Amino acid sequence: MPRFDEPLNTNDQSLDRVLNAGMPVALLVWNGSPLDRSLDETLRQIAQADAGRVLIAKLNTQDNPQAAARFGGPLPALITFRDGQEVTRATPVTSQIVREHVAYLLGRGPRPAGPAQPHPGAGTTGKPVVVSDATFADEVLASDLPVLVDLWAPWCAPCRMIAPVVEKLAGDYAGRLKVAKLNVDDNPHTAGAYQVQGIPTLLIFRGGQVIDRIVGAAPEPMLRSRVEAALRR
Secondary structure, three states, X not given: OOOXXXXXXXXXXXXXXXXXXXXXXXXXXXXXXXXXXXXXXHHHHHHHHOOOOOEEEEEEOOOOHXXXXXXXXXXXXXXXXXXXXXXXXXXXXXXXXXXXXXHHHOOOOOOOOOOOOOOOOOOOOOOOEEOOOOOHHHHHHOOOOOEEEEEEOOOOHHHHHHHHHHHHHHHXXXXXXXXXXXXXXXXXXXXXXXXXXXXXXXXXXXOOEEEEEEEOOOOXXXXXXXXXXXXXX
């Protein structure tokens, strides 16, 4: 059996061979959106340190429709396997989560805790939630509700123009939609990861994936129409 000391990119055709390769497998499944650099580095480090003991693999569902149907649910997700059978699954995915799940897979640590439950009132308060690079995965990607994220900056006049509409949507759709605000000046990582080049940019997430993008100070009727369309999906 080859000693893979780098993460292996797999696809619909090779996936079953990878999962039944004769060693434990940690598979990162994602939808083609840019991955956090630290996460990629963690995967590489584990692949090198545990070459021959665990196979680290990555699969992009954007290019592999069979896998997209097979691994439904929020993405990105880390799924571990032993003898071709799923052992654990985690989403959202951080470097720490990867290390914990691989340690359990290799018998070096306890079984990781299940996914965190949303805090009481999340998305039901009628007010936007302030998010950051550090809280984005928990508040947005792991949200049970669709999330409208307003990416803005204090110096941006169009951002100030649209702010009252964003506040109003948070109140009108409380319990059905979470509304979040992210200051791009203070949180450049998330803005860069989603290729935000102009503000305001509004991103609508569902199941950890972007399903709509609105750039500029769009009028309220248009925003409501896009939100309604997202809620019907």
